[in-house]
Amino acid sequence: MVEELLRDLRSDSSFMEHVRHWKTVDSWPGEYGEIPRFIDSRLLDALQRQGIDRLYSHQLEAIRHVTEGRNVVVVTPTASGKTLTYNVPVLDRILREPDSRALYLFPTKALTQDQQAELNDTIEKGSLPVAVMTYDGDTPRSIRSSVRTRGRIVVTNPDMLHTGVLPNHTRWAQFFQNLRYVVIDELHVYRGIFGSHVTNVIRRLTRVARFYGADPQFILCSATIGNPRELAERVVGVPVELVEKNGAPRGEKHLILYNPPLVDRVQGIRQGVVHASVKLALRFLRRGVKTIVFSRSRQRTELVADYIRKDLENIFTENERIRVESYRGGYLPSERRSIEKGLREGTIQGVVSTNALELGIDIGGLDAAVLGGFPGSVAAALQQAGRAGRRRSVSIAVLVASSSPVDQYVVEHPDFFLERSPESAWVNPDNPYVLMDQLKCAVFDLPMDRSEHFAPGVEDLLRLLEENGVVHRTGDRWHWSDQSYPAESVSLRSATSDNVVIVDTTDGADQVIGEMDRPSAKEFLFDNAIYIHRGTQYVVRKLDIDNRQCRVELSEVNYFTDALVKVDVQVLTEDEEVPAVGGALLLGDVLVRSVVAKFKKIRFSTHENVGYGDIDLPEEQMHTRAVMTVFPPGHPARKALDALSPAARPVALNRLARLVRNVAPVFLMSVPQDLGVYSAVRDPHFGEPAFFLYDRYPGGSGLAEAFAAALPAIMTAARHRVTGCGCSSGCPSCVGPVDAAEGWEGNPREAVRTVLEGWLEGRFEDANWSGEVPQR
Amino acid sequence: MTDLYDRLRRIRERKSDGGGRGVRDRSPGTDWDRACPGVYRRTRDMVLPARFGEQIDDHGGWIGISSLFRVGECLTPLFLDVETSGLSGGSGSVAFLVGLGRLRRREEGVLVRVEQFFLSDLGAESEFTALLHETIESAGGAGTPAPPAYVTYNGAGFDLPVLRTRAILARRSFPEYLHLDLLPPTRRLYSPVIGSCRLTAVERRVLCLERENDIPGSEVPERYLRFIRTGQTRDLSPVMDHHLQDIAHLAFLGLHLNDTILRYPEQDSREDRAGAGPDEAGLLRMLLERGSPGERVRAEEILYHRVYDKPPRDGVEWISIARLHALVARRRNDWNELCRTLQLIRGQGGTLQDAVDLAIQLEHRSRDYIAALSVVREAGEQFGWDAALRHREARLNRRINRSA
Structure with missing residues (x-):
């Protein structure tokens, strides 16, 4: 079946036209x-x-x-x-x-x-x-x-x-x-x-x-x-x-990098990943090839599965006896188990999943994987592609690129994906929020001696816990002195153990259908938001942040919603100056204040904007780690920035920051959503232009440090993106198209290019602002 | 939550006080003696009704214990109760107050001598545990004629696991003795009568004891931890008294249960006893399951009289006793008696299961298919038809047709 499919794809010129790379990995007998x-x-x-x-x-x-x-x-x-x-x-x-x-x-x-x-x-x-x-x-x-x-x-x-x-x-x-x-x-x-x-x-x-x-x-x-x-x-x-030297045999494997056709050459708009993935998946499924489609968000998972099912819908052929399920976090465990079983036993032929199925959950052998967008890291892409194919049979994996800069970078640089070693994974176990929670649990497990080196800086934390009365010190030992059971309220999966429960209240029902962490809830479950769960559409009636509850009802509208988040960042500490290409970076703590005030309504299928709505939710505050890039006077990048018109400067800086954020995941083990971005033409702390990338987890998850280490590669990749893009004046695949709403209609791509090249010309001395930084 | 960093900065700016203070020696009250730094104890005698005197020997042994408790006929009881600094268990919950009660018979009456051990600084736990083990071992050591046993209320689920945990943390081995947990038998005998079997409910409804100025057990951890943080003893004395009463009432309950079982079916007619009696069916069932051969025979006789002598006063209670009688008949393979009893139960109402049991007997033992069919039909009308009942009806019809 797969062989036939391969022949069919090879002879289809309208498909081959958009294949940027086709790599065949021979079968290997093993050692x-x-x-x-x-x-x-x-x-x-x-x-x-x-x-x-x-x-x-x-x-x-x-x-x-x-x-x-x-x-x-x-x-x-x-x-x-x-x-x-x-x-x-x-x-x-x-x-x-x-x-x-x-x-x-x-x-x-x-x-x-x-x-x-x-x-x-x-x-x-x-x-x-x-x-x-x-x-x-x-x-x-x-x-x-x-x-x-x-x-x-x-x-x-x-x-x-x-x-x-x-x-x-x-x-x-x-x-x-x-x-x-x-x-x-x-x-x-x-x-x-x-x-x-x-x-x-x-x-x-x-x-x-x-x-x-x-x-x-x-x-x-x-x-x-x-x-x-x-x-x-x-x-x-x-x-x-x-x-690390693998001795296992493997079957022949085909890896295809597919860049969907441009639908608007001037604005650089491509056929969307959702549509391209759906088309490919249908083609595979109809040939009897067991297929998994990975999609980048929970919402898209639901969309893709829905589109596939709609296309297959035919009561005369019973949907050609092809059953396709969606799979993602937020489902109840029993729902997940039954889908896994269906895949193993062959009663389900296709599955659309978030990265939830990347892990080694046993779903049996699949023949094909469609990666709906680069999953953010080479490691994850390899894992997803590895879902297709077992030891002996031929398998196929297709990466469908979106128009995002990362995806475009990856399809245009196949070596990067296929030859380069994948990203590194980082942890930050000494994040004070994490450590504080875990330290409580550790003292509960066993009293802690002062001479124990549980983690750096624990003594300060212990003194703080002592002040709160939850631990008690006798001699050089701290004992747990609270009636609570600390592990119960510490979740390993988030920095804050604070979830909103989603309750379906349609027709007086009262059934819990899922949950979401509080900060995300503000972004996805605001009043009147459209929430999709297993292909079913709900509208949020009331997000009750105080009681951690969100009431939803079934809904049937033809759009989904997308919140617009406004962010403000304040520098709290400058801890470390890291020499880097083009100058130096500062690592430190920042306070991020964000507020969601508006949302967009986006029509299904066409993805056009069909309206706005207001959101009334309190501001979210977070103390976290950030990488700060400052443009001091005299630095070539500063000169390039100053050469732009005043209206162009904030646009160039903001677009540059976003571009950097968007290519960074290629080198870090993260997705763009893990990093927040903020820029200011005159940052109140530094008094200079600056842009920040901050970790979206309170206290930091190690990303800011990882970012600093990978900076040369990130900046170079950003330059490749901005110089090598096929568009004329910015598109979603590089710095974004011209947007009149920003108050400047010049060429953003050109502006970002000059600033970025200026940055890369800089030297450490140029950017060494120590001593010149105005102290607060 | 954002101010974690600020709080940390403040902590760092404050000068470290170097080493912490040593063990703080704070007495919980004037009536307590210091055993060693951070560990206190006191002893109190609590009076029990004189009628329990016959259950106690000169060495404080508990004698004539019913076989229902399955701990032997006599033992040296250590009435044990533990208070902890947290209610959800785990190694971070400390046993800060442990009490041991021992029986004494005096000329003037019976008493339980309660020794309480109090941990006044968390840093002294290891000494606390050592002292406790020493006391337990000396109480149950050589020289005591009857074997030592812990007597608790829910000790299997709570007190003993807590003490075992604390022993491991102090790197000691906990003295393991026989254990009599009064909670399960109390539940079997009284929960059909009084519902909740929390100790406070049982002592009020069964023992007719009232506590004065008592605090709920759920407040105990908070009061103790407040003492640890502030050193103020004001909140502690209700905790100590609550604990003292727990042990006294525990001993009372043990002796009372034994007394009730041994006297059964004799009713306690003393005027001062107005507490709830045990659920008779529950007690008879326990006697049948766990009693000595003599107790079993006695229970069977009582059952027979309860079924046939007295007219059923209370339908529900009579039916549960009659079911027990049916069970005895079944064990003896006395099918006629079984059938007769099931018919009586059917006459008094009974459940669908009772009807089905009767139909089975009529069909398979007596082979009286017509009678069985009418029982099935009545049951169907009364309780509604289900697939099993329909199936039974069809089979009976076939059998009747075949024999006809």
């Missing part, structure tokens, strides 16, 4: 080795019964590190047999020393269950005397105590470790005393704010294990990212060996 002799014979036997009589080279390398007592991180693409890299050494140890215990951590409950099923298969085939037990929110109370005492391998997720296991570690005393291995799978997911929390949870785990005299080894697995070892060492806090 194998013998299973080491020292492995327990019962385990060898169990593996043989599963048809495994040799291992891939990377599995062997990992096993060697582990058996020699080292921590290890294994970089594994999809379907490379990563589970054996940890199951073999762990099972071997438990067979030899039946008291040993291992803890497996997966980022989600769904993965936990998959993993237990797979392990049980090995164990049952070999009748191995090893109890593998899942401990998560779904584990019935009646068997929890048996999991604690009998489980040799306990499979759980970081949230459960954080709220269920660590605060009750005394019930797990036997488990911790004998804890030999901690397995952390899907390491790459632990980045940003989630990773920052999880790093602290691991700090707590290590601390509790030490209390019981245990010093477990870590085995980590990660998808391909730029800095697996660095991330692993940051998360687990000890040295880690890296295994």
